[in-house]
Structure formats: C-alpha cells, structure tokens
Amino acid sequence: MLGLATTFSLTLLAVAPAATAADAQASATATGGLPFQVKPVVTFKSPWAMAFLPDGNVLVTQKEGTMILFDPATGTRRTVSGTPAVSSKGQGALMDIMPAADFASSKLIYFSYSEAAPSADSRVVLATATLDQAGGTLKDPKVIFRGQDASTGGHYSGRIALSPDGKYLFFTSGDRQLFDPAQDPRSTLGKMLRLNLDGTPAAGNPFAARGFHGSVWSYGHRNLLGTAFDRQGRLWEMEMGPRVGDEINLIAPGLNYGWPKASNGNHYDGRDIPDHAPGDGFEAPKVSWNPAISPGGLAYYDADLFPKWKNSLFITGLSGKSLDRIALDGENASKVDHWDMGERIRAVRTGPDGALWLLEDGASGRLLKLTPKR
Template identity: 40%
Template sequence: MPSRLARVVLLATLLAAGGTCAQTPPPAGVVRSEAADFRVEVFATGLEHPWGGAFLPDGRLLVTERPGRLRLIAPDGRVSAPLAGVPAVEAGGQGGLLDIALAPDFPASRELFLCHAALAEGGALTRLTRARLSADATALEAVRTVLDATPAQARGRNHFGCRIAFEPEGGRHLFLSTGDRFVEARRAQRLDDLAGKVLRLARDGGVPPDNPFAGRGDARGEIWSYGHRHPQGLAFQPGTGLLWASEFGPRGGDELNIIRRGANYGWPLVTHGVDYDGSVISERRSAPGMEDPVRVWTPVISPSGIAFYDAEAFPRWRGNLFIAALNRPALVRLAVEGERVTGEERLLPGLARFRHVLVGPEGFLYLLTDERAGRVLRLRPG
C-alpha cells in the first residue's frame, strides 16, 4: 500500500502537471464574450507540453517543451527542429524545461534566460540559465548557470515555480519565482533557503544591494518575497510597475498576489485550502505581518502563466489580466483597477489545459496548451 505522502504526491502531480486528454478543436466562428468578440485559431501544433514562450523582435516565437526541447515557430506557424545547445533538464513529474524570457537588450545582445528543473548535488532544484541565441537561430551558445535555487531536494519532482519577469524600467534586474518543492512546505518560510520565494537578481545572478535581505548573515540576499507555495505566473502591470503573481494553492486556495519587497505571503502558516487528502494545513486564513492575496479561488483554477493586456487589437481588454488555467480549464480574464480586481470572466472553458498566455506583437493573444500533442492557439478580433 503506498504511503500517504506517495499518494498525495501522485495526486498533486496529476492535478498540476496534467495528464493527456482528448484534444478539443477550437470553436468555429466568432466567440462572443463580455468585453470583446474574437475568433480562435490553431497557430501551431506538434509540441509536447509547451510551457513558456517569448516573441523575437522579428515576430517569431520561441517555445519551450517540458521534456527539454526549445523550438522556434515562424509567423506562419511552422515549427522548427529542436534548437541545439539547450541545457540538460530534469524532466520528471512537474519538472523539465519551463520558462524562457528575452533580455531587454536582446536585439543587441541576443541573450535569453531559461528556467528549468535540474539535477545538482543532493537532488533536484530550480535553475536559472543564461544563453545567447545564435545568429541563425538554430542553437544556444555561451550557455551558463546563473543561479541554483538551493538546497537541492532528493525527494519529489514537483513545485519548481520557474517563471521569469524583467523589471520594466531599464531591465537591470530580473525576478524569478521558485516553488516550495512540495515535500517540505516549511522551506517557503526559511530565509536561508531559496525554495518558495520570489527572487530578485542582477543579470549575472548577483544580489542587488537594495534587496530586503542583502547583507544579512542569516538570510539569502536574492530573496525579494517569501512564503510562496508554487507561483507559476509573474507579470508587471503596465502603468503602475507592480509585480503580480499567480500561485497554486493546495486543495482550494489558489491565489493572486501583488509581490512587495520583503513581504511574507504566509504559506504554509496561512492558507485558504486544505491538503489533498482533506487534512487541515492551517486554521489561519490571515495573520499579522503576512500579506493577504488580492484574490482567492476555491474551487481551484490551477493558475499558471499570466499576462497583462496593453495592446490595440482588443481595446476593451486593455489593462486586463489574463490567466492560463489548468484545472477547470479556461482562460481567465480579470478586470483590474489599480490594485483591485473588479470583475472576472472565464473564456473558452474546457477547451484545453492552458499553461501560458502571451500577448503577440500584433496584439493577439497566444495560448500554450499543456497537452502531449500540444498546440499554440491564437485569439484574434472577431
């Protein structure tokens, strides 16, 4: 008989990583929603569990596949062969090749950053890697590790976090989310441990001197905020510069948070959910000195990648936050005013498990589906 831990780990993996479901074709014709009419089209196919994406200046789209491949999608949807030079990843459970982000000076430097699960001494961890895209865009060059979210953990391949966001002003610093690694949730509260955190780094992995814990002997200087369970969405809000994060709760209690310097988001001392077997994690929903979420979902939506919409193709969506939801699959649209969510709409319910949402250079939305036969879907005005 499997142990309780083994059963809980298996259930968590199935819920968050996702199995393979029969593919549902996108709806034909115009989809009418509260704020915009749109059409859904299949932009690209033939991807295995696509996870992260980044648009090049020429309109091509780099997409990661969780098993460890990186591909380039042309504007007409043609998918390239896997790029050479991709670093080795630990592809198991929820781990693998996950997020990708271009450096703000990419047109000159051709630098990009990858977040992935990796093996290190002691087990698996979240790793940030820096590389340069070759001139012909067929390979990664000058690949080197920027940061390992230590300590590594021998047990479990869940909760790596792994979303990257560059600060909007100047792009000198990047933010990286890390998961609590699931097995020992209290790692999220430890300041000498990089699990369950949002980190703020210089591009070379150095610690900015104005980070809240920089220079402290009992804490890691890379930490910007802590007490996170499994943040898989990270995006800056246009106009305010606020950093928002979506975060998986356990059974109940998914969260949307505004990430503040030095703040504690409570996990696992505070939660709106229970464990997967129904047992109580904490009786507290809020506590002094801990940051409350902007929004909570129970039942869960399993929120993964997020993006603020700030383009012209859908004028009535400007300023809205879009969330790729895996469980109760949908594209979730939130109307946002400043730091408040004023409305919510579920788009395309049940169509696919959405892992990430991107705003394309022409202002269309692109959705990565977490499927074995993964797709990139495109939303364009109706």
C-alpha cells in the first residue's frame, strides 16, 4: 500500500515489482487516512517473520523454509543457505528468528520451524546457528528444543523472546489444535516455556515441583503468535482465539490462562466456551477482540520516531487486514488505534531508526516501511 507521498526508489526496482498508476491510486485511496506514510520496499514469497541485525540488514523467514538476508539501504537480497528441512504443510513454516544478544561478536541466531516427525506427525523446533553474512550461510545449526509430536497441522506458535537480562529464552508452544494438552501438566503444548540459552529448562520455573514439564512458565494457551517485553520487563503475549476471542495477555509465572476451559470466543462449530469471569481460577486477557482480527504478529514500540506511540504494542491482523495499537499503562492495556491496511499483515517489527516495518502475508507479501507523515 502506497502512502500519498510514497515513491519507489530506483535501487529497489530490481527486487520489487513496479507499481502501476492504478495500483498507486488504489493504494493512496486505501491509506490516505492513515497517520503514517507507507513505503513498499521489497516483495517476499509467503514471509513469516523478520529480525533486524545490528548493521541494519534484515533476516526474513519464508513459509516454505527459506531464509532471506536483505539490505534495505541497497535493496540487495540473497537466500541464506544451510537452513534445515522444514515441514510447511498446513500452518507449518520456517517461523520466528532472533539474533542473540551478543550477535555482533558471536553471529549466533535463534530460529524456529516445524519439523516432520519420524511418523506422520510433526513438531515445533527451536534451533541455533551461526550466520556467515559474507557467505550467506548458516553454519553449525543445532536443535536446542523439540516440542511434542502431534498429528495436526496447526498451532505450532514458535515465537521467541529473550529476557531483558539476556539469561533466558521464552518460547511459545501452541496447543496443536488438540485443546486438552494446554491444561496437561506433563505436556509442553499450549504453554509459555522459559529455557536456558542452550534450550534446557531454566531453574526456578514455577511448576517444576508440581509434576509439570520443567520448562513450563505459564499454561492454558491456544496459539501464541507474539511475545514482547516492555520497558519495565513485563512479558506481553498475543494469541489467536477460536471463533473470535483473540487476546493480549500479561504473562506472569505460575498462572493458568484458561484455554480450552475459558475463552472470550466460541468453538468454530458454534459450541459455547465459558467466558473468563472473576473467581474462575483463570487469568483473563487484558484485551480481546470480537469480531476477530486473527493476529499474526506483535511488537513493542518505545522508539522516538513516533513519540506519541511510545510504550505501545502493535498487533497485526490477518483476517482483519489491520494494524492495531495497544497503549500500555503499567499492567493495564487498552485498544487505542485500528488501521485498515487493505492486506493480510503477518508481522511487525521496530526498525533501528524507529520506523515500523510490516510484512504482508501471502505469495507476494511486501515489506512495508511506516514513517510519520510530513
């Protein structure tokens, strides 16, 4: 989608299809009321997630299992070799990606993907590798955590967050569309996990002495598709609900978030699920959606380019074709902005200069840069 003042730069014409006059008019009409300029930068094939590296380059994962290294300054891109085999059936994908805190020296990255199991099943995987940027290669890939096998093709989750102190990985493991494992203490499905940097369960996890898997930090989750820490070190999580009921949660250790016993949505076949209610023993979401937006990605914003939006969460909508801003106030959150972006939006990240960057979903998903209107 083009903002009114947006143009393609010549350096990007080789990697992004040129817009026709009709495209420009349609995009300008669609985004004319937005409080930011939208600049299409480059097109990817079914992108899933992105991460900025310290030098400003961007790593983008694509559903079928390829990883792209893209330089926004020059428009150059290359396919990174050495990625593992990915089972991309259903909701499977090469998923999240995150540079290590010491990436500038170690070149280590964390990434997640769906992997075929020895049977007809599949599982979510968390792995590490060293990125050789000059050679465009992943070296020494190593699986550090494998989720449980499941025969379904969805709800892998697979989002990665690094704790503010740099000591722990928080990793999301969806319920794999199996419902009950989210409440099963022995299962890692439907859980927020806290791991050491080598993928082993972190000491001090709240349920370790109560018969739970040692990595579990919180449970009762469905499909956790976004995680982010705020400036005070609080962990926020976004998950896709069933039939409506998409939600934002403030994650705290030892809490049960209710799924599938409580939800602000209903089953897809119309059966009722009890809503969250005071005293039900479950932690209620801070924000939920009805109608659904089918959230795809989440980012915490605290940069200076959009000063009025500091200390906000940004949520992308797939079915909603939207970008939402959620204002944070301590442990409270509230919806404040909802923008129609005209396309399914898969991911959002804050760039080094404070711009917001979005990835559209689909076979020709564009990377969009959002900056203030002049």
